[in-house]
Amino acid sequence: MEILAVEDLSFTYPQCSSPAVRDVSLRLERGEFAVLCGATGSGKSTLLRMLKRELVPNGEMSGRVTFCGSPLGELSPADSASRIGFVMQRPEQQIVTDKVWHELAFGLENLGVPQDEIARRTAETASYFGIINWYGSDTAELSGGQKQLLNLAAVLVMQPELLILDEPTAQLDPIAASDFIATLRRLNQDFGITILLAEHRLEEVIPVCDRLIIMENGGISANGSPREVIASLRERPELLCGMPAASRLYAALDGRGECPLTVREGRDYITSGFRNEIRSLPVPERASSGETALEFRDVFFRYEKNSPDVLSGLSLKIMSGELFCILGGNGSGKTTALSAAAGILRPYCGDIRIFGKKQKNYRNRSLYRECLAMLPQDVQTVFLRNTVREELDEVGADLSALPYDLSHLLDKHPYDLSGGEQQLTALAKVLAAKPKLLLLDEPTKGMDAATKQGIADVLKKLRDSGITVVSVTHDVEFAALCADRCAMFFGGQIVSAGAPEEFFTANTFYTTAVSRMTRGIFDRTAVLSDAVELCRLNGSREV
Amino acid sequence: MRSFQDYNPAVIAVYFFCVTGIAMFSSYPPFMAASLFGGVALYLVRNGRKHAKSHFFFLLLFLILAAANPLMSHNGVTVLFIMNDNPITLEALLYGINSAAMIIGVLYWFRSFTQIMTSEKLLYAAGTLSPKLALILSMAIRFVPLFSRQSKRVQDTQTAMGLFRDDNIVDDIRGRMRIFSILVTWGLENGIITADSMAARGYGTGKRSQMKRFRFRRDDIVLLLTSLSLLGITTAATFAGGLTFSFYPAIKYETPGIFGICGIAAYCLLALLPVIIETEVSIKWRYLRSRI
Numbered sequence: 001m002e003i004l005a006v007e008d009l010s011f012t013y014p015q016c017s018s019p020a021v022r023d024v025s026l027r028l029e030r031g032e033f034a035v036l037c038g039a040t041g042s043g044k045s046t047l048l049r050m051l052k053r054e055l056v057p058n059g060e061m062s063g064r065v066t067f068c069g070s071p072l073g074e075l076s077p078a079d080s081a082s083r084i085g086f087v088m089q090r091p092e093q094q095i096v097t098d099k100v101w102h103e104l105a106f107g108l109e110n111l112g113v114p115q116d117e118i119a120r121r122t123a124e125t126a127s128y129f130g131i132i133n134w135y136g137s138d139t140a141e142l143s144g145g146q147k148q149l150l151n152l153a154a155v156l157v158m159q160p161e162l163l164i165l166d167e168p169t170a171q172l173d174p175i176a177a178s179d180f181i182a183t184l185r186r187l188n189q190d191f192g193i194t195i196l197l198a199e200h201r202l203e204e205v206i207p208v209c210d211r212l213i214i215m216e217n218g219g220i221s222a223n224g225s226p227r228e229v230i231a232s233l234r235e236r237p238e239l240l241c242g243m244p245a246a247s248r249l250y251a252a253l254d255g256r257g258e259c260p261l262t263v264r265e266g267r268d269y270i271t272s273g274f275r276n277e278i279r280s281l282p283v284p285e286r287a288s289s290g291e292t293a294l295e296f297r298d299v300f301f302r303y304e305k306n307s308p309d310v311l312s313g314l315s316l317k318i319m320s321g322e323l324f325c326i327l328g329g330n331g332s333g334k335t336t337a338l339s340a341a342a343g344i345l346r347p348y349c350g351d352i353r354i355f356g357k358k359q360k361n362y363r364n365r366s367l368y369r370e371c372l373a374m375l376p377q378d379v380q381t382v383f384l385r386n387t388v389r390e391e392l393d394e395v396g397a398d399l400s401a402l403p404y405d406l407s408h409l410l411d412k413h414p415y416d417l418s419g420g421e422q423q424l425t426a427l428a429k430v431l432a433a434k435p436k437l438l439l440l441d442e443p444t445k446g447m448d449a450a451t452k453q454g455i456a457d458v459l460k461k462l463r464d465s466g467i468t469v470v471s472v473t474h475d476v477e478f479a480a481l482c483a484d485r486c487a488m489f490f491g492g493q494i495v496s497a498g499a500p501e502e503f504f505t506a507n508t509f510y511t512t513a514v515s516r517m518t519r520g521i522f523d524r525t526a527v528l529s530d531a532v533e534l535c536r537l538n539g540s541r542e543v
Numbered sequence: 544m545r546s547f548q549d550y551n552p553a554v555i556a557v558y559f560f561c562v563t564g565i566a567m568f569s570s571y572p573p574f575m576a577a578s579l580f581g582g583v584a585l586y587l588v589r590n591g592r593k594h595a596k597s598h599f600f601f602l603l604l605f606l607i608l609a610a611a612n613p614l615m616s617h618n619g620v621t622v623l624f625i626m627n628d629n630p631i632t633l634e635a636l637l638y639g640i641n642s643a644a645m646i647i648g649v650l651y652w653f654r655s656f657t658q659i660m661t662s663e664k665l666l667y668a669a670g671t672l673s674p675k676l677a678l679i680l681s682m683a684i685r686f687v688p689l690f691s692r693q694s695k696r697v698q699d700t701q702t703a704m705g706l707f708r709d710d711n712i713v714d715d716i717r718g719r720m721r722i723f724s725i726l727v728t729w730g731l732e733n734g735i736i737t738a739d740s741m742a743a744r745g746y747g748t749g750k751r752s753q754m755k756r757f758r759f760r761r762d763d764i765v766l767l768l769t770s771l772s773l774l775g776i777t778t779a780a781t782f783a784g785g786l787t788f789s790f791y792p793a794i795k796y797e798t799p800g801i802f803g804i805c806g807i808a809a810y811c812l813l814a815l816l817p818v819i820i821e822t823e824v825s826i827k828w829r830y831l832r833s834r835i
Contacts (some may be wrong), residue, residue, distance in 0.1 A: 081745025093736035098685035105754035107744035369818040
């Protein structure tokens with residue numbers, strides 16, 4: 001049975017010449033799990049908002065949206081609020097109240113549901129989502145993953161039939177993100193809730209979805225089962241780069257037969273289709289100057305007198321001219337280490353040396369003049385002005401010296417930019433101080449695959465121009481793509497470090513999809529291009 | 544079996560209004576003594592030896608307040624001694640002690656009140672007046688830590704980017720002002736998302752109900768009625784029972800009649816209610832635990 005039907009929907013924002021959504025027609029069956037993907041700015045968010053009456057933006061609209069057989073506009077306000085659930089991108093800002101239980105009750109309170117009913121429904125929702133342990137907590141104390149789970153639960157408590165999610169995992173770390181996706185899948189399986197999910201992180205979503213919809217320039221360019229859709233994308237590298245590694249390998253090798261989606265299917269595809277006489281590629285030479293850019297010597301740090309150590313005996317040397325990625329789980333102390341290097345936090349014991357000189361000997365904030373700069377996780381904190389132009393003029397940034405182009409963004413408000421654009425603008429602002437050592441915290445958070453690739457290229461260019469780049473990241477694929485060396489952070493110190501090929505193939509769990517797919521078949525293969533080349537060199541297996 | 548803090552917040556709020564209301568609007572010395580004693584005793588029963596240092600501060604404050612009146616006011620007939628050509632009188636001193644007892648007593652009541660009434664309970668108490676008010680307060684309470692955390696983040700980022708270029712105050716203040724201005728923008732930006740999230744969950748579709756985590760039990764009603772009737776007896780006795788006491792020019796008071804004594808007893812009982820409840824609970828608990 002059809003739950004949602006969209007017919008010839010077009011939408012134009014006020015004062016825009018071209019429509020943000022054009023001639024979209026779409027049908028969703030009851031109980032379907034559909035994934036909507038497309039580059040930033042392709043109109044995904046606008047389309048999703050058109051499907052939730054309360055959130056329809058101002059502008060010119062034509063076409064029809066039908067929900068359960070009746071036009072969206074004719075639903076009663078209470079029906080419209082409860083039967084269609086909507087979860088947005090930013091976990092923090094969607095939360096309305098100060099206590100977890102109150103947030104869960106909020107939607108039901110709005111509908112005037114009687115007290116006993118609210119108590120029952122919040123209680124059962126809290127049990128289902130495993131929120132019981134923090135049911136009485138302040139919402140401000142939750143982690144990002146918990147906040148987003150709360151937002152989902154707060155919508156689910158109203159018992160929606162259709163759940164729309166707009167990049168819900170963009171601000172989460174990979175583990176919280178896969179938990180979130182697993183929860184969605186469970187909801188879909190256990191209750192038959194119809195799900196329409198816009199997402200960048202496709203590696204895990206695609207194998208579980210029933211339908212993949214691709215948006216380009218406001219229109220739908222592909223709509224069907226994931227295998228069919230991916231097979232049709234062979235000539236579209238910019239769309240393909242976000243797809244699961246197995247299917248990218250398949251597309252790059254002009255594969256025939258059924259398109260593999262998961263790591264397991266990818267392994268089958270390689271072993272059944274290719275020989276593996278040549279097991280590895282020659283290791284590229286990496287020159288390092290021998291000068292240390294940043295050094296930690298037995299650094300200890302804790303936030304409060306009686307709290308546990310966050311950095312416990314951290315020792316690490318980063319050479320000048322390196323692109324160094326620090327990986328690790330949530331709460332392992334990565335960000336703390338970076339803040340300590342930037343002089344924002346003071347360790348209680350141990351030395352931090354920057355270009356051979358002790359950090360505390362950089363007096364009068366000279367550390368931040370042509371020496372070190374840090375880009376925080378939340379790049380919004382970098383901006384203080386009303387336009388990008390003012391931001392850049394203020395610090396005297398030289399646009400022509402940047403390895404990328406910002407000129408089309410100059411007159412926008414920094415808060416109106418997309419995640420990737422914000423990152424690049426913030427980077428431009430930071431680079432104006434001409435740092436020799438650049439510290440980045442999660443530079444790829446919330447970005448689509450193509451933008452990530454772009455950031456990786458920018459970082460490589462910066463490295464080639466002589467800047468030492470240290471990046472803290474959750475994103476193993478990104479680290480494998482751009483790092484000269486990677487290190488794993490655990491329990492307040494570095495537990496292993498090495499070149500990405502060695503590092504990722506030595507790890508079993510904390511590694512890239514390509515490495516998991518080629519383990520035991522090829523050696524030292526962490527990125528897709530290497531795997532593709534090895535398959536080509538080996539040639540296909542004669543049947 | 545519940546300790547005082549676990550009673551229904553609305554009842555606790557009413558109780559506090561009763562006990563501090565009399566303490567603030569009357570100046571009858573026995574009431575002040577009862578209020579001071581009850582307030583300090585409740586705080587001690589709840590906190591034990593914790594915050595021991597703060598008691599010295601309140602003792603000092605008591606002494607300063609008590610001494611301030613005779614130094615300023617020279618009414619009264621019984622001169623104790625002359626200081627700088629000004630008479631220090633016994634009546635002024637006693638009046639000072641009485642008002643100090645009032646102020647310190649009420650302060651102690653409020654110390655316990657803020658400990659007991661967490662933001663959640665305050666919201667519940669406000670919500671019994673209006674659910675909308677409760678929601679607004681809840682959102683405001685949430686926004687304060689959010690705002691201060693973001694402010695710290697922006698400041699750290701800007702420090703690491705060299706916004707506070709030189710180590711001087713003018714530069715620092717200018718930087719802070721800009722941070723504040725962007726925080727306002729940030730707050731408004733976030734407000735839009737929050738508003739969307741509220742609309743998406745049906746805010747404004749009809750009359751709101753309120754989820755209540757606290758219920759009225761029988762002993763809540765008992766406590767409520769007890770507090771109100773003790774308040775009634777005390778008030779009636781104050782107006783009709785001849786509970787008058789004047790300090791100036793000479794100390795003058797009537798010996799209270801039987802009704803007046805009832806009033807004094809009622810207020811003493813009111814001021815000691817929480818301590819009685821706490822003691823009862825701890826004795827009961829000790830007995831129950833001995834059987835586990």
